[in-house]
Amino acid sequence: MTRRLRLTTAASLTLLAALALGGCSAGAFDSATDSGGPAVGGDSGGEFAGEFGDAPAPEEAVQDGESSDGRSVITTGYLYLTVDAPLEAAEEAARITERAGGRVDGRTEYSPDQVGDASAELLLRIPSATLTATLEQLRALGEVEELTLQTDDVTREVQDLDARITALRSSVERLLALQDDAATVEDLIDLETAISDRQGQLESLEAQQRYLSDQVDLSTLRLTLGSDATAPVDEPDTFLxxxxxxxxxxxxxxxxxxxxxxxxxxxxxxxxxxxxxxxxxxxxxxxxxxx
The missing domain is CATH 1.20.5 (Single alpha-helices involved in coiled-coils or other helix-helix interfaces)
Incomplete structure (x- = not known):
């Protein structure tokens, strides 16, 4: 009876130590991120460190969607073109985007018998690495009436997600290793509850990570194609x-x-x-x- 009590006590102490260690690790990563220091270092980045970790070394290739200094940037824009045949130009714009490795996430076309003049609107997702070259091809389809581009630096968010995911992965692995040493059913239930909770948090963070990765790798461009009849009126800026x-x-x-x-x-x-x-x-x- 005394021997079983000792085993139970030892297992409980081991479980509490593991949970405390996991919490301290997560807190350490959060503190490092909030203080502006590097979120991930050494080998703790895991398989996600190369994608969302610190800036790559000079000899390493810069990934798509990252700037030359390793920042993660989301680019969005709007382009209005006046073309002779909007519907045909929409087909060509879709082909240009697909050849560049992107995709068309939305497409709306208005034929002449619906609104009087043909026009088209497309939501294009273009690889950030080829955005400039693809824009030049799209501009060649007609006359540029309006072009706006804006960027959003999400490097801090990406590094924070990477640090949290790394800490949760390490914690889940330690808890899984402790399952074989559980001495009582209560200890096993506590371990399974902790593992399930942390795996749920891990899946949620990984979903956010995938979304940010998609936004960084593929720039979003809203393209409007109109005819001369629907083109915006140029405001006079000189005497003539x-x-x-x-x-x-x-x-x-x-x-x-x-x-x-x-x-x-x-x-x-x-x-x-x-x-x-x-x-x-x-x-x-x-x-x-x-x-």
Whole structure:
């Protein structure tokens, strides 16, 4: 009885030490990350350290989606093109994206009989490493009306996720090793509960890691293809362009007035005839009264 009590006590102490060690390891990684120091060092990065760890050494190849100094950057942009045939240009834009190793995540096309003028909108995911070259090919499809690009540095988020995943992986491995040494059913249940909880946290963090990796590796570009009729109006910025814009507005107003006059002219003719008939009837009645 005394020997069994000793074994139970030893197993319990071992379990508590393992849980405390795992918590301290996670706390150490969090503290290192929050203080601005390196999140992962040495061999503790595991299989994810090469993808989301510190900046690669100068002799190492820089991964897609990372800048030359090892930062992880998410790039998003918007491009508006005026083309002769928007629907055909949409097909070519999709082919350009796929040849570059990207994909089309969304596509909307409007035929001429739906909105009056054909147009198309595409959501393109382009590899960050080939974004500049792919943009040049897309710009060649027509006239650029608007182009905006913005970047978001997520290096800190990536390194924090990597550190947390590394700590949780190590903790789960230690707890799994302790399962064979569990002396009682209670110890085994406690171990399984702790393992299940940490594996759930690990899967959640790995899902976030995959999402960030996809956003970093593939830039997001919203492409709008329109015709000359739907192209944005250029704002005048010089005296000559202002003069041209003023003359065009005068011509447009004159044309509108002519259209309005053409619409009202038949009605004016009808109203004139009705007025003449009324006047003749009134004059005839007045003559009769005078007699």
């Amino acid at each position: 362009t202002g003069l041209i814009a003023g003359w065009e507005s005068v011509v447009a107003v004159g044309s509108s007035l002519l259209v309005i006059a053409g619409v009202l002219l038949p009605w004016l003719a009808v109203l004139g005839i009705l007025t003449l008939v009324v006047l003749l009837v009134v004059r005839s009645a007045m003559r009769r009264r005078a007699r």
